[in-house]
Amino acid sequence: MIKTVEWTKDGVRMLDQRLLPSEEKYLMLRSYDEVAEAIRKMVIRGAPAIGVSAAMGIALGASQSVGTSVADLDDDLQYICDVMGKTRPTAVNLFWAIERMRGAFQRNKHLNDVEEVKKALVSEALAIFEEDITANRAIGHHGEPLLPDGATVLTHCNAGALATAGDYGTALGVIRGARDAGKKIAVIADETRPYLQGLRLTAWELAKDDIPVTVITDNMAGHVMKSGKVDAVVVGADRIAANGDTANKIGTYMVAVLAREHGVPFYVAAPLTTLDLSLASGEEIPIEERDSMEVTHIRDHQLAPDGINVHNPAFDVTPHQFITAIITDKGVARPPYLKSLKTLFE
Numbered sequence: 001m002i003k004t005v006e007w008t009k010d011g012v013r014m015l016d017q018r019l020l021p022s023e024e025k026y027l028m029l030r031s032y033d034e035v036a037e038a039i040r041k042m043v044i045r046g047a048p049a050i051g052v053s054a055a056m057g058i059a060l061g062a063s064q065s066v067g068t069s070v071a072d073l074d075d076d077l078q079y080i081c082d083v084m085g086k087t088r089p090t091a092v093n094l095f096w097a098i099e100r101m102r103g104a105f106q107r108n109k110h111l112n113d114v115e116e117v118k119k120a121l122v123s124e125a126l127a128i129f130e131e132d133i134t135a136n137r138a139i140g141h142h143g144e145p146l147l148p149d150g151a152t153v154l155t156h157c158n159a160g161a162l163a164t165a166g167d168y169g170t171a172l173g174v175i176r177g178a179r180d181a182g183k184k185i186a187v188i189a190d191e192t193r194p195y196l197q198g199l200r201l202t203a204w205e206l207a208k209d210d211i212p213v214t215v216i217t218d219n220m221a222g223h224v225m226k227s228g229k230v231d232a233v234v235v236g237a238d239r240i241a242a243n244g245d246t247a248n249k250i251g252t253y254m255v256a257v258l259a260r261e262h263g264v265p266f267y268v269a270a271p272l273t274t275l276d277l278s279l280a281s282g283e284e285i286p287i288e289e290r291d292s293m294e295v296t297h298i299r300d301h302q303l304a305p306d307g308i309n310v311h312n313p314a315f316d317v318t319p320h321q322f323i324t325a326i327i328t329d330k331g332v333a334r335p336p337y338l339k340s341l342k343t344l345f346e
Ligand code: MRU
Pocket: 045, 046, 047, 048, 091, 156, 157, 158, 159, 160, 163, 164, 169, 170, 171, 197, 235, 236, 237, 238, 248, 249, 250, 314
C-alpha cells in the first residue's frame, strides 16, 4: 500500500509527490509550519490527503505547544488552524479537517489537563486518517457496479491513493473496486497540464498496481472519445456545492463537455468530506491561482518567452448538468443533486 502520509513519533512523514515518478523519497516534517509548507508546495496534494495532512499538522503543532493551561493551548490551536487554513483555498476537505480538530478540542477542553487534550487531538487526527481509508473503500464498493466488465475509463488528474490517506483513492477507488470485483478495466489517464498529476502520479500508481493505463495529452481526449474508446469518465473532486456543481482539477470541465457530446457517462467520486452544502452553487467556490512558472516551465526548464502573461487557475467547476452521478462513501447520488446530496447526510 502506498503510504501517502503517516503519523510517527518523530513527526508527520510524507511521500514527496513533487519528485514522483523519478524518485520515491519521504520527508519527515517536524512542526506544524513544515506541514503547512508541504501542503502549499504540493509535497502532498489531492483534497482528502490535504485534509488528513492538515489534521496531523494541527495535532503535531498542538502537541508541541509549550502552553501550561488549556486556555494557552486554545490560543496556540487557533493560530495553527489559521496558518493551515491559508495553505490552499479550493479543497474543502482542508476546512472540514480544521473544523473537526477544533471540535475535538471543544469536546475535550473540560478535561482541564493540557496533556490529555493534546492526546485527544492526536487521536482525532488518526481517526480522520483511518476514516478516509474506509471512505475510499466504500466509494469503490458503491461505484464499481457502474463500470461494466471490459470497460475503458478515462480519468483526469490524480484521484488515487496518492490524493488520499492511501490504499484505494476516490476515482481510482472505483476502478480498484471494479478490478477487485473481478472485472477487467483499462484506464486512459489525461496527462493533466500544467502540473502533470495524470502523467506523473496516476500513471505511476496504476502501473504499480498492474492496472493497464495509457497516457494521453489533455487535447487528445476529444479525439479518443469520438473514436469510441472511452466507456466512462471517473474523476475526483475538490469541492461539491449543494446543487452538485463540482470543482476539480483544471480541465475537468472540458472533459465533461466532451463526455456529454459523445454520450459517455461522467462520474464524480468523492467522500462526504468533499461536499460543501453551505454553497448554493459552484459560482461560490474559490479557485486557486497558482504560480505562473507551472505553466511556463517544465520542472526547472523554461519553455515560454521571458515576461509573457500567464493565467494559471488550478481548478475549474463542472456544472451539475454534465454529471451523470456522484459516487460517495454513503452511496450514489443522482440528479436532482439538491435533494440527493442532502439525503446522504441523513
Ligand atoms: O492540485 P491538486 O493536485 O491538489 O488537485 C487534485 C485534484 O484536483 C483531485 O482530482 C481532487 O483533489 C480529488 S483527489 C481524491
